[in-house]
Amino acid sequence: MLRRIFGKPHAVTSDPGQNDALAPDPTPAVAKPADLERAPALTDRSKVAQHRNARGELDYDETMLPWIDQPDADVDRYVRALPQVPPGLRNRLEQWRDQGFVVLEQAIEHRLIDAYVADVKELFEHHRQFSATVGHPKRGTLSISELTDAEVRDRHLRLVNFHNPSLAAKKLALAGSIIDFLEHVFREQVVAMQSLTFRYGTEQHVHQDYAYVVSGNPSHLAAAWIALEDIHPDAGPLGYFPGSHRIPKYDWGNGLFYVEKESVGSGAQFQDHILSECRKRGVELATFLPRKGDVFLWHGSLAHGGTPQRDTDRTRLSFVAHYSSVPAFPSSPHDVQHEPQRFELNRGVLYLDPTKPESEDVFRHGADV
Numbered sequence: 443m444l445r446r447i448f449g450k451p452h453a454v455t456s457d458p459g460q461n462d463a464l465a466p467d468p469t470p471a472v473a474k475p476a477d478l479e480r481a482p483a484l485t486d487r488s489k490v491a492q493h494r495n496a497r498g499e500l501d502y503d504e505t506m507l508p509w510i511d512q513p514d515a516d517v518d519r520y521v522r523a524l525p526q527v528p529p530g531l532r533n534r535l536e537q538w539r540d541q542g543f544v545v546l547e548q549a550i551e552h553r554l555i556d557a558y559v560a561d562v563k564e565l566f567e568h569h570r571q572f573s574a575t576v577g578h579p580k581r582g583t584l585s586i587s588e589l590t591d592a593e594v595r596d597r598h599l600r601l602v603n604f605h606n607p608s609l610a611a612k613k614l615a616l617a618g619s620i621i622d623f624l625e626h627v628f629r630e631q632v633v634a635m636q637s638l639t640f641r642y643g644t645e646q647h648v649h650q651d652y653a654y655v656v657s658g659n660p661s662h663l664a665a666a667w668i669a670l671e672d673i674h675p676d677a678g679p680l681g682y683f684p685g686s687h688r689i690p691k692y693d694w695g696n697g698l699f700y701v702e703k704e705s706v707g708s709g710a711q712f713q714d715h716i717l718s719e720c721r722k723r724g725v726e727l728a729t730f731l732p733r734k735g736d737v738f739l740w741h742g743s744l745a746h747g748g749t750p751q752r753d754t755d756r757t758r759l760s761f762v763a764h765y766s767s768v769p770a771f772p773s774s775p776h777d778v779q780h781e782p783q784r785f786e787l788n789r790g791v792l793y794l795d796p797t798k799p800e801s802e803d804v805f806r807h808g809a810d811v
């Protein structure tokens with residue numbers, strides 16, 4: 443079910459649960475030699491996957507880490523050197539360094555959320571007319587037009603990269619508050635790699651994204667969870683383990699990353715490893731109970747998952763995007779050979795889908811927001 447692609451300048455992988463939903467088409471439209479100058483960090487992926495730290499544990503290459511993940515990260519000095527310090531930045535950076543997440547309260551305009559929810563509603567009401575990509579728990583990754591009415595209602599159905607057909611989703615993914623913060627983390631231009639939209643709780647097992655969502659520099663990874671409505675505790679909210687971005691990393695048998703047909707480990711064993719390391723450190727599960735417009739931003743190594751839905755009738759509308767830096771993720775995974783077409787906002791970037799140019803921005807409720 444899980445898929446990732448090695449030997450190509452990009453590897454975007456599925457996250458756990460039902461999906462190879464995030465995996466790109468492995469066959470680029472035009473086969474040309476890879477331009478390694480555009481993706482220099484990607485030349486030896488298997489070496490990156492096997493790297494060990496000074497304690498002998500599998501870990502990222504220290505020389506490729508964002509400054510804030512380096513052992514001597516000095517937030518105070520970093521902030522003092524800035525020409526202007528946005529309110530709250532120091533505390534947020536310290537929390538990111540020590541806990542692996544930050545919450546940005548009321549960071550997203552409700553008008554933009556309403557526009558996006560209108561796009562999603564339109565898609566579901568007329569699903570046979572649209573080719574938007576979805577991940578279905580039984581049918582895998584396919585166009586929503588191929589689903590029956592009953593399949594469209596599946597609680598574990600997810601929209602994959604709906605930011606391509608929806609302008610409002612592009613604006614959500616590149617919201618200023620998210621990009622501003624991640625620029626401080628990566629110190630590079632920020633790129634939204636992919637997005638997922640969930641209507642209900644995912645109940646996904648506990649995982650760390652870095653094993654599944656891999657760019658040229660795997661340590662350049664973060665994610666945002668945007669609440670599209672107030673989230674009820676019985677709706678299966680997002681659960682996470684504060685500080686778990688620092689636990690020793692799981693060995694899939696082939697190294698740091700899950701690779702279909704190569705990894706001997708499983709998602710369940712990955713979860714067991716995480717829970718056991720958290721227990722040893724007294725790290726306990728916390729849940730994110732946001733109001734509409736709140737954002738949970740997390741480090742690519744923070745352990746998290748979907749908690750059980752106690753009330754399966756309750757929706758839990760959310761938009762999730764994963765981010766990297768442009769040098770680590772320089773082009774669309776659908777066509778790594780060519781300069782991507784870009785959408786830019788708030789200095790952040792995302793790539794248009796070269797496989798479906800006719801579908802880009804067909805959902806336009808967000809045009810005037």
Ligand SMILES: O=C(O)CCC(=O)C(=O)O
Pocket residue numbers: 457638640643644645646651665679680681746747748749760762
């Ligand atoms: O929303 C959730 O329950 C989990 C989302 C998640 O784990 C992810 O997208 O990486």
